[in-house]
Amino acid sequence: MLTCGELLVEMLEDCGVDTVFGIPGVHTVELYRGLPSTKINHITPRHEQGAGFMADGYARVSGKPGVCFIITGPGMTNITTAMGQAYADSVPMLVISSVNNTEQLAMGGGRLHELPSQSNLVSGVAAFSHTLMRPDELPDVLARAFAVFNSARPRPVHIEIPINVITAPADHVKRKLGAVPSRPAPCPDAISRAVQMLKSAQRPLVLLGGGTASASAEALRLVEALDAPTAYTVNAKGVLPKGHPLALGSNQSLVPVRELVLQSDVVLAIGTELGETDYDAVFDGNFRIDSQLIRIDIDAEQLNRNYPADIAILSDSRLAIQALLAGLGEGAAFNEDSPGCKLAAKVRKQLEALIPDAWHAQKRVLDVLQETLPDMIFAGDSTQIVYSGNHLFEANSPRTWFNSSTGYGTLGYGLPAAIGAKLAAPQRPVVSLIGDGGIQFTLPELASAVEANAPVIVLLWNNSGYGEIKRYMQNRNIPTIGVDIYTPDFLALARGFGCNAERAESFAQLRDLLQSAAKADRPTVIEIQESAAFLTA
Known part of the structure; x- marks a missing residue:
């Protein structure tokens, strides 16, 4: 039976x-x-x-x-x-x-x-x-x-x-599944109206969300055809290639990008819910869209949430972008001296001037990771190096930088998510970016990684407590209760779970540890203490 x-x-x-x-x-x-x-x-x-x-x-x-x-x-x-x-x-x-x-x-x-x-x-x-x-x-x-x-x-x-x-008998059940429906294609009339609006735009701006992760080639062609500066959510990192001259990064919460949004006459938002944690991460309510807004989303209910659209297109992102490209036709050949590229370069320079001092060392750590292992996948938690990386890090391709600091914002995500990512892409190095507070939520999953033969790299950012929440409380003159938690010996714990474990004391040592970890047959925990001398030098 x-x-x-x-x-x-x-x-x-x-x-x-x-x-x-x-x-x-x-x-x-x-x-x-x-x-x-x-x-x-x-x-x-x-x-x-x-x-x-x-x-x-x-x-x-x-x-x-x-x-x-x-x-x-x-x-x-x-x-x-x-x-x-x-x-x-x-x-x-x-x-x-x-x-x-x-x-x-x-x-x-x-x-x-x-x-x-x-x-x-x-x-x-x-x-x-x-x-x-x-x-x-x-x-x-x-x-x-x-x-x-x-x-x-x-x-x-x-x-x-x-x-x-x-346990019920199921011999009689027909096994045939119905055909998977096609992804929704856009309404031709809505596309026609959007094309006309975009053709008449003098200062277009594009906002890309995670819904474009599977449409990166089409999205690239579109932003170049529009010569439009482009910002993207954390889950859309890599949709535009690293270093693209129209790219503004995931900086919609920072003043230079917000001002650019207000100066634009048409905003095209694709596959993004325009949610708070991507567009108002500073929680001041000052991200606004006052121009004409075209929204493309596969979720009909999302098309008018947060910011009502002037043109709402219910569609799969790739199909909608293809339709827009067909309607726009052949434009001038894209080049880095275009008005859109010059404007994006100006905004990027303004953004660079706003980088806090503490972020420079964190960015250098991320740069070392990416330079040492260019095809690395980053699964992050809610921790300092992820917060800064959401603004500063540029992925080489889609689906390679994701974390739990946006949206639901849970702790403990980074380690098990990295294990799942490694099982999905065993040939690629996968790093968990996680803090000392977050890893204590799911620390036993190190044993799962060993058992599953998933040699992930755990970059443990240790500031001996809930450092970001502590700073938040200090900035508001709130007593720092509950944030200075006991910090165990993570290296000893990691070794006890069967992992390799070392502390990085320099950027050179970090490179060496990453290279060794990428060849290891078991998980490797690399601890970096936030107060380490090489980060403050």
Whole structure:
């Protein structure tokens, strides 16, 4: 007899799933029965939050949904934080959980792992949550999930399966999934109006979001055709190549870029929610768009959130950009002496003058990482070197710089997300940029990395506490309570988990450690103390 649980793993493999993150429990073990008959690799984190963050990092690098098997009750409450981060950043994630037997649901009988309603619990951090009441529903529900991942705004999907349904017979279930819908194409009339507006623009500006990560070639052609200075969100880093003369970086929260936005007569925003953590990271409410605004987004509800559009185009970013390029036709050959490039250069010079002294050393650390290992992927946490890097670092390609300091803003993300990224791209070096406070949220995942043969590089930025929050409190004359936390010996802990571990005392040593770590067969923790002499020299 083929059970529903066995059918599920077979259908996941048919959908292209090659990795599942999960911690087996008595309510989910039947999901594992069929795994040996597939080629799906199972990764065991040390906490369900780690499972979600690993799936997130895997999805961001691979472009495919990260998949998790999660136990009823505490497993689901543990993973909701990771689902919240993925939801905020539009990351595809499939969370498959168990739930109590169908006749026990919502009865309040005090069963093992019982919650009044898991589905309601996660509904705010999922595109949808479905309780599978019969094996026959499985193909339709999976088809819905992959339609979200491939054809809509990608976000987590939760499927919960009662224990008695997991073991129910499924030989009779038709395995055919419905075709994945095409991604939405733009309305021709809206494109025509947008083309006319852009052709008449004297001072166009482009804002790119994470929705353009898979349309970098088209986005590059568009900004050059418009000769438009271009800013981009953290999740869009690398869409324009490093050093491009029209690039303004991810600096929409800084005055020079804000002034440029106000001086522009047409703003074209593509695949960006125009959200606070990318456009108002200083939280002063002073980012404004007063000009005509064209918005392109795959999410209809997003098109008029935050900043209402003059022209709203519901579409996949690549398809919309291609349509705009066709309408704009051949323009003058792009060159670095164009008015747009000169204007962008002027703004970049103004931005350079605003760089705080403390950021220079942090930027040099990031430069050493990128110069030593040019194809490195950076998975960051909420920590000083990530905050500065969001403004100063330029990625060589899309999907290589992402972190949790924007959007949901959780701590502990950087280490497990780097593990997921490494599993998605085992041939590339992957570094976790994480602070001493953040790593204590998910430190045991070092053991998961060793076990999974994922030799990530952990760059541990150690300022002996919650340094950014402490500065925030000091600037507001608030007593610094709860931020000077005990700092353990991270190098000893890392070695205890089976990792290599060293402290960098110079930029030269940092380069040597990175080169060794890239060749290692296990994770390497490289600690940098914020107070180190070589950073302040």
